[in-house]
Amino acid sequence: MATTRIGLDRLPPAARAAVEEHTGPLLTVEETTEGFNSEIAARVTSTTGTWHIKGLRTDHPRAWTQRREAEIAPSLTGLAPALRWRVEAAGWDLLGFEVLGGHHADYAPGSPDLPEVASLLRRLGEAPRPGIELRHAEQRLEHYAARPDDLRYFAGTHLLHTDLNNTNVLIDDRASSGDRARLVDWAWATRGAAWLDAAYWIIWLIAAGHTPTSAEHWAAEIPSWHTAPAEGITAFAAANANVWSEISNADPSPWTLRLARATTTWHAHRRTG
Known part of the structure; x- marks a missing residue:
């Protein structure tokens, strides 16, 4: 809301x-x-x-x-x-x-911003853990996982942003290539498995027009993605399909329905791929 x-x-x-x-x-x-x-x-x-x-x-x-x-x-x-x-x-x-000069990231297929976002997520994966209390990813998803045992896949100690909405990514047109993207709005910062921000990015990429295969290709640009067990990725897709179903039912606006379709599409791909 x-x-x-x-x-x-x-x-x-x-x-x-x-x-x-x-x-x-x-x-x-x-x-x-x-x-x-x-x-x-x-x-x-x-x-x-x-x-x-x-x-x-x-x-x-x-x-x-x-x-x-x-x-x-x-x-x-x-x-x-x-x-x-x-x-x-x-x-x-x-x-x-x-204030940064520039524009919100464009997640559409073929966008020149996509490598910049991938570089940003690689840098985030190397960031030190902040010495503050953060909510844990498995806590945030505990009411949405298909099975309680799935929550173990989401646990970890890494700093996560978790809201990869393209409007939260600023591309600074004045900076050098590979170091141009910044993340804003850290209200939902979370501690969890290193690969989760790449997974959250997949949801927004599919919502922007990517196929699940294309979105997962971009996630594979993030080293931590390769640490994710296949069954953990599928569990994450299932949990987020439930998250966005709940959100879109409570607030059926165009953008929430778009995210609900994206997560449902990804989950179906994971089950049949």
Whole structure:
């Protein structure tokens, strides 16, 4: 369920003043529409720089997502936009991130962005484990696995993003090839088996028009994918078919139905392939 978005101008004056202690007086504010978790999402500019601001009320049911992003940011150098500052004032929690030039990744077959995303996931696979408590992948999927014993395939100690929506991947047009992609929105960061982010990417690739075979070909560009047992991949496909069936039944919007079709298609491929 998406969070209701409000404009930066509706912040309490004390919260706005706390932001401007970091930015200086704001010259421009461009509200953004991407993402589902934030009440405030805007690109702001002052005489001293430009930032992307995300914010939630401190009593919001999803306030934990702000804390998670702030806690994990120091572990994401080269993987995500840098967190420049955090403000907690007048009942609001606000994060100021660096702004990257570029575009959201295109996952369509033949897209030149696909190798960049594969490079990003390879780098993520080498990232150190952050010293914070994260939910475990097997906990997140325990109500969706076809069999309780399947959960053992998802367990592990690696840092995972788990939401490989193409709008969460920014391709920086100014960076050198092979190091251009960054992941945003780390609210659902998870600890689990090293191959799971490649598997989550498969779902979005199929939703973008790939066949399951093509999507798995791209996943195979990630070294950790080759550590996944075949039965574990099939178990993951089954669990996510159940996840997206539940989501699309509760909120039958075009994008949730597209993901439900993608996961059903992948699961059918795994069972018959």
